[in-house]
Each structure stands twice: as structure tokens, then as C-alpha cells.
Amino acid sequence: xxxYPYAQMKHxxxxxxxxxxxxxxxxxxxxxxIDSVSSWWCMVHGYKHPALNExxxxxxxxxxxxxxxxxxxEPVQKLSQKLQEFLPGDLDxxxxxxxxxxxxxVALKMALQYYMNRNDTRRxxxxxxxxxxxxxxxxxxxxxxxxxxxxxxKAYGPSKNVVHIPTKIRALEQAxxxxxxxxxxxxxxxxxxxxxxxxxxxxAFLKRARELCDQYDVLLIFDEVATGFGRTxxxxxxxxxxxxxxxxxxALTGGYIGHAVTVANEKVYNGFYDDLPAHALMxxxxxxxxxxxxxxALKSIELFETQDYMAKIRRIEAISRREMSGITDSRIKxxxxxxGCVCVEVYDPEVLKGYQQFAYxxxxxxxxxxxxxxxxxxxxxxEDELVQVxxxxxxxxxx
Ligand SMILES: *Cc1c(COP(=O)(O)O)cnc(C)c1O
Numbered sequence: 400x401x402x403y404p405y406a407q408m409k410h411x412x413x414x415x416x417x418x419x420x421x422x423x424x425x426x427x428x429x430x431x432x433i434d435s436v437s438s439w440w441c442m443v444h445g446y447k448h449p450a451l452n453e454x455x456x457x458x459x460x461x462x463x464x465x466x467x468x469x470x471x472x473e474p475v476q477k478l479s480q481k482l483q484e485f486l487p488g489d490l491d492x493x494x495x496x497x498x499x500x501x502x503x504x505v506a507l508k509m510a511l512q513y514y515m516n517r518n519d520t521r522r523x524x525x526x527x528x529x530x531x532x533x534x535x536x537x538x539x540x541x542x543x544x545x546x547x548x549x550x551x552x553k554a555y556g557p558s559k560n561v562v563h564i565p566t567k568i569r570a571l572e573q574a575x576x577x578x579x580x581x582x583x584x585x586x587x588x589x590x591x592x593x594x595x596x597x598x599x600x601x602x603a604f605l606k607r608a609r610e611l612c613d614q615y616d617v618l619l620i621f622d623e624v625a626t627g628f629g630r631t632x633x634x635x636x637x638x639x640x641x642x643x644x645x646x647x648x649x650a651l652t653g654g655y656i657g658h659a660v661t662v663a664n665e666k667v668y669n670g671f672y673d674d675l676p677a678h679a680l681m682x683x684x685x686x687x688x689x690x691x692x693x694x695x696a697l698k699s700i701e702l703f704e705t706q707d708y709m710a711k712i713r714r715i716e717a718i719s720r721r722e723m724s725g726i727t728d729s730r731i732k733x734x735x736x737x738x739g740c741v742c743v744e745v746y747d748p749e750v751l752k753g754y755q756q757f758a759y760x761x762x763x764x765x766x767x768x769x770x771x772x773x774x775x776x777x778x779x780x781x782e783d784e785l786v787q788v789x790x791x792x793x794x795x796x797x798x
Contacts, residue, residue, distance in 0.1 A: 415427050415430075415432075415759070415764070416428070420434075420446035420447060421445070421446050421447040422445040422446060422447070422777075422779065423445050423446075423776065423777045423779065423780050423781075423784055424446070425446070425764055430759070430762070431762060432759065432762055432763060432764040433762060433763050433764065433776075433780070433784050433787060433788055434446075434764050434776075434777065435758075435763050435764060435765045435774040435775070435776055435788045436764070436765060436766050436773075436774070436775055437654065437775055437776060437777045438654055439649070440593065440625050440630065440649050440650070440775045441648075441649040441650050441652070441653075441654035442653070442654030442777055443628060443629070443650045443653060443654060443699075443708075443777055443778050443779075444653045444654070444699065444702055444777065444778065444779060445777045445779045446654075448653065448702075450698055450701075450702060451653050451655055451695050451698055451699060451702075453698075454694045454695050454697070454698040455655065455656075455691055455694065455695050457694075458474060458690055458691050458694040458695075459691065461690070462690055463689075463690060463691050464686065464689050464690055464691065465690065466685065466687075467495070467683070467687050467688045468683060471688075472688075472690055474688075474690045474693035474694045474697065475495065475688035475690070475693045477693070477697055478493075478693040478696050478697050479493040481697055481700055482660065482662060482700075485700055485704075486635070486637065486645065486662060487635065487637050487638050487641055488637075488641040488664065489664045489665045489666075490637065490641070490642075490645050490662045490663070490664050491662070491663075491664070491665065491668075492662065492663040492664070492665070492667070492668040493660050493661075493662050494509075494660065494661045494662075494663070494680070494682070494687075495658065495659070495660050495684075495687040495688040495689075495693075496658075496659050496660070496661065496682075496684045496687050497657050497658060497659065497684050497685075497686040497687065497689070498534070498648065498657050498658075498659055499534055499622075499624035499646065499648030499649060499659045500533070500534025500535055500536040500539045501534075501536065501659065501684055502624070502646045502647070502648055502659035502660060502661045503533045503534045503536075503538075503539045503542075503586075503622055503624070503646055503661075504534075504536055504538050504539060505661040505680075505682055506584075506586070506620050506622070506644045506646050506661045507525060507538050507539075507542065507584065507586065507620070508538075508680070508682060509618075509644060509661065509663060509667060509671075509680065510525070510583045510584035510618045510620060510644065510667075511523060511583050511584075512670075512671070512678075512680065513583070513618060513667055513670040513671070514583050516670050516671060516673075516678045517670065521580060521581050522580075522581055522582060522583040522617075523560060523581065523583060524559075524560055524561065524562060524578055524581040524582050524583065525542050525560060525561050525562070525582070525583065525584055525585075525586060526561075526562050526564065526574055526575075526578065526582055526584070526585040526586070526617070527542045527543070527544070527561055527562070527563050527564075527585070527586050527587070528544065528563065528564060528565070528566060528587055528588070528592065528595075529544050529563050529564065529565045529566075529595075530544050530592050530595030530596060530598055531543050531544045531563070531586070531587070531588065531592065531595060532544075532588070532592065532593065532594035532595045533586065533588075533622050533624075534624075535549070537551070541558050541560065541561055542561050542586055544563055544595065562574055562578055562582075566592075566598070566600035566601075566604050567604075568603065568604055568607050571604065571607055571608060571611065572607070572611065575611045575614075575615055575617075579611075579615035579617065582615065582617045583617065583618060584617060584618040584619070584620050584643075584644075585608055585612060585617055585618075585619055585620065586620040586622060587605070587608070587619075587620070587621060587622065588621075588622050588623075588624075588625065588626060589605055589621045589622075589623065589626060589631075589636030589637070589640070589642075590602065590605070590626060590631045590633070590636045590737065591625070591626050591630065591631050591737055591738075591740060593625040593626070593740070593775075594625070596742075596744065596769065596770070596771050597735060597740055597742030597744075597771055597773050598735075599735050599737045599740075602636075602639050602640065605636065605639065605640040606640055608640070609640050609641070609642075612643075618643040618644060618667065619642040619643050619644075620642055620643065620644045620645075620646065621635075621636060621637050621642040621644070621645050621646065622646045623635055623636060623637065623645060623646060623647055624646055624647060624648035624649050624659065625649055627645075627647045627648075627649070627650060627651070628647075628649075628650040628651070628703060628708075629650075629703070629708055629709060629712045629738065629739060629778065630650075630712075630738055630739050630740055630775065631737050631738040631739075631740070632712055632713065632716055632737060632738025632739070633738070634709060641664075642664075643663070643664050643666060643667050644661060644662065644663050644664070644667060645661075645662045646659065646660070646661050646662075647659060647660050647662065648660075650699070651696050651699070652692050652695045652696045652699060653695060653696070653698070653699030653702070655691075655692075655695045655699075656689065656691055656692040656695060657692070658686075658689060658692035658693075658696060708778055711778045711779070712738050712739050712778055714782075715738075715739050715776065715778065715780065715785065716736065716737075716738055716739065718782055718785050718786070719736050719741045719774075719785070719789070720736055722785070722786060722789040722790075722793075723736060723741060723743075723789060723792075723793075726743070726792075726793055726796065728796040730745050730746060730747065730750045730796065731743055731744070731745055731746075731796065732744045732745060732746050732770070739775060739776065739778060740773065740774075740775050741773060741774045741775075741789075742771055742772070742773040743771070743772040743773070743792060744770050744771055744772075745770050745771075745772065746770070747770070748769055748770050751767040751770070751771075751772055754767050754772060754795050755767065757791070757795055758791045758792075758795075761787070761790070761791040761794070762787065762791075763787065763788050763791045765788075765791075772792060772795075774788050774789070774792070776788060
């Protein structure tokens with residue numbers, strides 16, 4: 400028996416069974432569907448990509464996995480080297496793990512221990528955003544704004560370790576004025592809060608956050624598990640504002656295998672680098688640095704660089720703006736577009752009931768949630784395919 404995610408099993412409708420997948424298409428036994436959510440935003444090059452397939456197969460013939468405890472190997476060395484070059488600034492120190500949630504846990508642990516290693520035991524509070532989503536493990540739930548996802552607030556009450564603020568500069572400044580002595584870090588999904596409702600905000604907020612973090616010696620963490628690798632129309636939000644710790648996941652492996660990385664800058668790394676064993680980072684997921692994941696991630700980044708993905712994403716954004724301009728309906732609250740993300744927010748979630756099946760019948764797989772109908776398509780999508788996705792969304796409101 401499979402226990403499916405985010406579902407009341409008693410009422411869950413039967414999931415569509417996928418028997419094959421290629422490019423932007425998912426295949427059921429009798430239907431061909433454009434995957435407009437890129438399998439939870441990770442499948443950026445499309446399914447069954449020849450180069451990614453080849454990379455996995457060739458590494459499988461050598462070895463699929465060896466642990467990083469006391470051992471190392473070429474795929475993980477090459478990937479950390481590649482990330483060091485590919486990522487901005489001195490984000491050079493790569494801690495690998497098997498999922499985005501764990502990589503967020505590692506980032507928060509790094510931030511807390513960074514100050515503990517300096518005997519600064521007051522800095523135990525995390526600043527986070529309203530509508531934040533950082534994964535489903537416990538600390539990630541705690542820094543998340545969990546009403547829609549988690550019971551943790553109900554179970555434990557508001558956490559004394561976390562302060563949540565809206566994406567408003569004034570609120571940010573006030574939070575630093577009030578809490579700066581106890582803050583160890585500020586964690587954000589930069590520019591685009593995905594699971595919290597595809598909420599978009601201005602880079603000026605992040606710039607101000609960087610200034611305040613510098614002023615008060617607080618670490619800035621960017622959770623780019625969803626936004627990284629082009630989704631916002633930037634390679635990384637970290638190209639615009641440099642965080643101290645960057646978390647990547649989802650598209651890191653081109654959607655092939657769960658893997659993530661917590662990348663620290665030199666300052667953070669040096670906070671652990673001394674003669675005391677107690678100052679070491681005590682973390683080590685079994686599958687960290689998995690050789691298949693590293694090999695396919697390397698190939699994925701290579702495609703990203705050599706196939707001019709940023710141009711593909713700019714084209715997706717331009718087509719999105721053209722196609723979605725003029726969509727108005729009294730049930731629609733807002734239409735938001737940023738890079739490779741399009742979101743139609745409705746006032747009442749009831750309005751989206753039945754849309755998944757409606758889209759399915761029009762050859763599009765989608766997964767609206769709460770008040771949000773959205774598309775986060777694979778970057779290799781053609782114009783015609785993209786128009787088909789938007790036609791389905793628009794037609795829903797024209798019925
Ligand atoms: C998906 C997501 C995570 C969690 O990643 P998993 O691999 O599902 O554990 C964390 N942060 C953000 C912003 C995400 O979108």
C-alpha cells in the first residue's frame with residue numbers, strides 16, 4: 400500500500416498512472432500529457448534526456464554509490480569544483496545531502512553552530528518570512544509558515560526560536576531592531592515563494608536584508624531549492640544578492656535523483672575550521688554525494704551552460720506575458736509571472752475544483768493547490784506546447 404503525499408488517503412482520487420515519459424510529455428496508457436509542473440519543479444530538461452540518461456548509465460557501470468565517510472570519488476569532486484565555479488562569490492564549500500529538506504536542516508544547523516562555535520549562545524533565533532516553505536522535516540516546518548502544510552503550530556504553539564515577517568522592508572528593519580542580538584540567521588526563498596503560493600517580491604527587500612545582516616552580523620540563507628537554476632529568470636537570486644549560505648535541490652540533478660547541496664561561503668566554513676573536534680559539523684546523510692546524483696548533476700549544469708538555458712527561460716517568460724495578458728475574471732485575484740513561473744491566484748479555492756481533470760482532458764498535467772493555479776514548465780518546452788498549457792488555464796475561466 401502506498402501512502403501518498405499531502406493527501407487524505409480516504410478521499411484521494413486515484414492518481415494517474417504514468418507508463419512512459421519523454422521531453423515535456425508524460426504518458427498514461429491512453430493519454431499524452433504536457434507536464435506543466437515539471438514533476439514538482441525539478442524536471443527542467445524534460446524526461447528521458449539522452450545526455451542525462453547516458454551520464455547515469457555510464458556511472459552505473461563504474462559504481463552507483465560509495466559513502467563519503469572516509470571515502471571520496473571523482474563525481475563528487477567534479478561537482479563541488481563545478482559548483483564552486485558556477486555559483487557566485489565565495490560560495491565554495493559544498494555539503495551534499497539527499498533532499499532539499501535535509502539541506503535546509505543542514506543550513507540552519509550551520510548557522511546555529513557557527514555562533515555556538517564562537518561561544519555566542521544568545522543567537523538561537525531564526526528570522527523567516529510569512530508564507531515560507533522550506534521543507535517537511537521538523538526544523539524546516541518550524542521555520543516554515545505552516546498553517547496550510549503542517550500541524551506543528553497546533554502541536555507546539557508558535558516557536559520561540561523563529562520570528563516571521565512579511566516581505567516589507569519596514570517589517571524587516573523593525574525585526575532587526577528588535578531581535579538583532581538573538582538572531583543567528585535570516586532564511587528566505589529569494590524573490591519567489593513557491594509552495595507558499597507563488598508569491599513574488601522585489602530584490603530591494605533582499606538588498607536591504609543583506610545590509611542588515613552585515614550590520615548586525617547575522618547569516619543570510621537563501622533557500623533556492625525551488626528558485627535556483629533559472630526559475631525566477633535569474634540563474635540564481637544569489638547572482639543579484641550574495642547570501643552566506645545557499646541551498647540547492649530539485650533541479651540540481653535535472654530531476655533525475657533526489658539530491659541537494661548546502662553551499663557555505665568562506666566566513667561560515669572558517670567558523671568550523673579549527674583544532675577542536677567539537678567544532679566540526681556533525682551531519683552525514685548516508686547517500687550524500689551519491690555518485691549517480693553527482694554525475695547527472697554535472698551533466699545537467701553542463702546542459703544549462705552550453706544550451707543557453709537563460710535565453711530559453713526569457714522566451715518562456717515573454718510567451719507567458721503575451722498569452723496571459725488580458726486574462727481577467729471576477730474570480731481571479733491576481734496573475735503573477737516571473738521567469739519560468741506563472742500563477743493565477745483566485746479568491747476562492749472552490750473555483751479550481753475540477754481544473755486538474757479539465758486540463759487532463761486537454762492534454763495538460765497540472766496540480767493546482769489552495770487558491771493557486773500555476774505552471775512551472777520544463778525549460779525545453781516549445782511555443783506551441785506552452786500555448787496549449789495557457790489555453791487550458793484560460794479556457795477554464797471562459798466556460
Ligand atoms: C521543495 C522544497 C524544499 C524541500 O525539498 P525536498 O527535496 O522536497 O525535501 C525546500 N525548500 C523549498 C523552497 C522547496 O521548494
